Amino acid sequence: MELIRLIMMILFIGSGMFIFGVATFGLFKFDYILNRIHVAAKCDTLASLLIIIGLMFYSGLTITTLKLAIVVVFLWLSNPVGTHLIGQTEIITNKDIEKQCEVIE
């Protein structure tokens, strides 16, 4: 039983860290803000979910598990909002956005 818990922990936290690593790499790979934001917005959600599931296995079935679940809910609610705000600022302030991406009305 302990062994299974350990394996699940390593599996979830490991894959979460892998996704975070890829996300960091991707942030430097693309050169324009709206392309970069894709990587930041999407990888954060799944990676944080996986790491927190791993931490749930670590804590066992206690009240901490429920607290961690609440952390996931708030992360998932707030992450897209931050993305909208950054994107909106870019659209408002960048006058020649057509150079960076094709605009379809």
Place this chain on the structure above:
Amino acid sequence: MIFTFLFIFWLILNGKITMEIVLLGLILSMVVTRFSYKTIRVSRELEKKIINKFSKIIKYLFILLVEVIKANVDIIKLVLTKDPEISPTLKTIKVDLKSRISKVALANSITLTPGTITVTMNGDQYLIHAIVKSNLDDIEKSIFVEKLEELEE
């Protein structure tokens, strides 16, 4: 329902159940419930509606989770290929949804799904940025719009 949610939230944050905590929690949740009935748009009818649609909401969240995993696989592939073919595109789409909650839910869902993010939302107009142009094909008729329309009835 909002009362139950607040009370459970209070108990989880406290971490243990004693007489004082339960009593204080009951009083506080009652006060906050009254307050939100009076000030923000929460009413008993809305709560009843949400309870009736609970299974559909759970189904929606499950679909969202699957889409998030797909989105991540897509992005990881894109980052790890050497010279990815990207064609960044901005597009304005129009989706008819009535309630404010489902509009926000759609905007957030689009952000969390493969290759697309909602940049701004204005009434029923959504400005969407896609990293690969083909991701924008029939986004107006995506599964989320369908499910949210079903939820609104």
